[in-house]
Amino acid sequence: MRIGMFFREALRSIRANAAISVAATVTALIAVFILGAFIPSFMYVRSAVDAQTAKVDVDVYISDTATVAQVNSLRGKLDGLRTDGTVAAVTYVSKEDALRIMRERLRDPSVLDELPSNPLPAKFNVKPAEAENADVIVAAVKDDPALDPTEGIVYPETTADRLLTAAKFVQWAGFALIGILLLAAVLLIGNTIRLSIFARRREVEVMRLVGATNWFIRWPFMIEGVICGLVGAVVATGMLWGIKVGVVDAWAAGADSALTKTGAAAGTIAFPMLTLILIGAGALLGAIGSGITLRRFLKV
Amino acid sequence: MSDGTDSRRPEFTLVQVPDAASPDEAPAPMFSAPVQDGKRRKGDIFRPGPGPMVEFRDVVKTYDGNSRGLDGVSLQVDTGEFVFLVGPSGSGKSTLIRLVIRELRPTSGSVIVGGRDLSDLRRGKVPYLRRAIGCVFQDFRLLPDRTAAENVAYALQVTGHGQKEVRRRVPEILSLVGLEGKYDRLPRELSGGEQQRVSIARALVNHPRLLIADEPTGNLDPETSLGIMDLLLRINRTGTTVMVATHDQHTVDRMQMRVIALERGKVVRDQESAGYHEETGEVLA
Numbered sequence: 001m002r003i004g005m006f007f008r009e010a011l012r013s014i015r016a017n018a019a020i021s022v023a024a025t026v027t028a029l030i031a032v033f034i035l036g037a038f039i040p041s042f043m044y045v046r047s048a049v050d051a052q053t054a055k056v057d058v059d060v061y062i063s064d065t066a067t068v069a070q071v072n073s074l075r076g077k078l079d080g081l082r083t084d085g086t087v088a089a090v091t092y093v094s095k096e097d098a099l100r101i102m103r104e105r106l107r108d109p110s111v112l113d114e115l116p117s118n119p120l121p122a123k124f125n126v127k128p129a130e131a132e133n134a135d136v137i138v139a140a141v142k143d144d145p146a147l148d149p150t151e152g153i154v155y156p157e158t159t160a161d162r163l164l165t166a167a168k169f170v171q172w173a174g175f176a177l178i179g180i181l182l183l184a185a186v187l188l189i190g191n192t193i194r195l196s197i198f199a200r201r202r203e204v205e206v207m208r209l210v211g212a213t214n215w216f217i218r219w220p221f222m223i224e225g226v227i228c229g230l231v232g233a234v235v236a237t238g239m240l241w242g243i244k245v246g247v248v249d250a251w252a253a254g255a256d257s258a259l260t261k262t263g264a265a266a267g268t269i270a271f272p273m274l275t276l277i278l279i280g281a282g283a284l285l286g287a288i289g290s291g292i293t294l295r296r297f298l299k300v
Numbered sequence: 301m302s303d304g305t306d307s308r309r310p311e312f313t314l315v316q317v318p319d320a321a322s323p324d325e326a327p328a329p330m331f332s333a334p335v336q337d338g339k340r341r342k343g344d345i346f347r348p349g350p351g352p353m354v355e356f357r358d359v360v361k362t363y364d365g366n367s368r369g370l371d372g373v374s375l376q377v378d379t380g381e382f383v384f385l386v387g388p389s390g391s392g393k394s395t396l397i398r399l400v401i402r403e404l405r406p407t408s409g410s411v412i413v414g415g416r417d418l419s420d421l422r423r424g425k426v427p428y429l430r431r432a433i434g435c436v437f438q439d440f441r442l443l444p445d446r447t448a449a450e451n452v453a454y455a456l457q458v459t460g461h462g463q464k465e466v467r468r469r470v471p472e473i474l475s476l477v478g479l480e481g482k483y484d485r486l487p488r489e490l491s492g493g494e495q496q497r498v499s500i501a502r503a504l505v506n507h508p509r510l511l512i513a514d515e516p517t518g519n520l521d522p523e524t525s526l527g528i529m530d531l532l533l534r535i536n537r538t539g540t541t542v543m544v545a546t547h548d549q550h551t552v553d554r555m556q557m558r559v560i561a562l563e564r565g566k567v568v569r570d571q572e573s574a575g576y577h578e579e580t581g582e583v584l585a
Contacts, residue, residue, distance in 0.1 A: 005457060012445070016445050203443055203444075205441070206443055207458070209435055209441060210430065210435075210455040211428065211429075211431035211458055211459065211506075212427060212454075214427075216427075216458055
């Protein structure tokens with residue numbers, strides 16, 4: 001019935017304006033392809049930044065003269081932070097462990113043999129649940145009596161701040177870029193459909209003359225836009241699939257690749273989900289593009 | 301391309317036209333008459349009532365700049381009338397017609413069609429006005445990539461008729477206007493006269509109460525023109541009000557209908573049973 005008729009009208013118009021339909025489809029293809037390449041890249045960068053910020057940890061050094069009760073009280077405070085979700089993990093590193101670690105790190109461990117006693121303090125290594133929680137942890141324990149007076153609390157303040165700034169920047173720049181891309185795609189498709197309508201200006205005039213309502217005229221054009229958007233999106237997704245299998249997966253499989261090292265590949269979007277998003281975006285681009293353009297032609 | 305159809309039609313002869321108001325004398329109905337039972341059809345925007353079909357009250361239409369389309373026109377066309385609008389190019393005939401279908405809006409004054417003041421008509425209602433008025437133009441205004449049948453079908457689909465109705469009514473109306481066997485021709489495969497018949501069929505398929513024609517014979521040879529005018533007259537006999545803007549002096553003189561003459565946007569003559577010029581008003585036998 002009606003929907004069937006609108007589809008027949010849309011297909012008729014695609015056939016009648018093959019060149020313009022192809023142009024609209026290619027525009028949608030390019031827009032969706034860029035979007036589809038951008039989403040996983042953006043997510044990869046973000047998860048790489050996240051992986052770096054996850055490495056931010058706080059070392060709480062314990063004074064050699066602290067009593068067992070004082071150390072236990074400090075541990076209690078940190079455990080409290082863990083139960084409320086501020087802290088992901090607390091590890092105790094004894095003086096002996098600290099010395100062993102130092103020994104492993106030094107190229108010439110024999111220098112340590114010269115020492116009369118173990119100078120390294122014991123510490124709690126605290127992993128914040130989120131990088132920005134480091135400040136909270138520091139504030140909670142900075143006046144504790146068990147703290148080592150010289151070492152105190154050590155955490156890579158500047159690194160953490162820089163990473164956080166970078167993460168936020170990546171996020172906002174990503175949103176802004178996606179927004180600009182989508183806007184450009186809508187304008188491009190709208191422009192292409194404007195050409196198509198311009199070519200059929202008289203046709204639209206005749207339709208109005210015999211009493212077609214605006215929606216009656218609009219539906220076939222909208223369906224035309226959606227079909228072009230969908231076809232473009234499907235082809236773009238196919239190309240992205242080829243690139244993923246042929247290039248990205250092969251690269252990720254390489255032993256020393258950055259992807260496997262940081263484990264960031266796991267943080268990107270699953271391909272079926274990406275496909276759904278891209279095809280939805282294609283259809284939406286087509287519909288919005290033709291919808292906006294038609295407004296101008298259906299006045300009076 | 302095809303030239304023959306019009307010559308195959310019976311020669312046009314000016315018969316004594318029975319009054320449209322006395323349907324008993326009319327020949328077997330060729331066109332289903334518009335529904336005039338006072339009941340309103342779905343989507344019908346005309347107000348039922350005894351008033352005139354078209355009324356202009358001191359209508360002025362000024363285009364951008366200072367050029368005047370109409371300069372204070374008042375006129376009245378009653379239901380069932382056949383009216384010629386005559387006058388030289390630029391006299392305001394087309395402006396008048398475009399005001400009736402609300403392609404234009406008056407600068408001042410009011411245009412009332414079917415009891416509706418068009419200035420009060422919301423934009424969303426304009427399509428419904430157009431469905432109640434059949435329009436025929438000099439350049440036919442057919443959709444070029446559709447066959448004769450599809451062009452007529454489009455007007456039916458617009459008003460929400462299904463495939464079944466379309467399959468029944470389209471061949472019926474096309475054969476009534478004399479296009480049997482040409483249903484599947486594209487406009488470019490038809491002669492001018494045939495294209496105009498398709499456009500008349502399209503205008504009629506929704507049973508309009510008012511048929512408006514702007515220079516319907518402007519692109520046609522005299523013989524074909526007579527065939528088209530004959531068709532419009534037959535439509536008028538079923539009770540449809542018909543307004544024809546034309547410079548076709550020959551046809552106007554022969555048909556002796558009401559003539560409204562425009563000059564520089566003003567009505568200079570409004571005369572029953574008249575010819576194109578005032579002097580040539582004698583009735584031809």
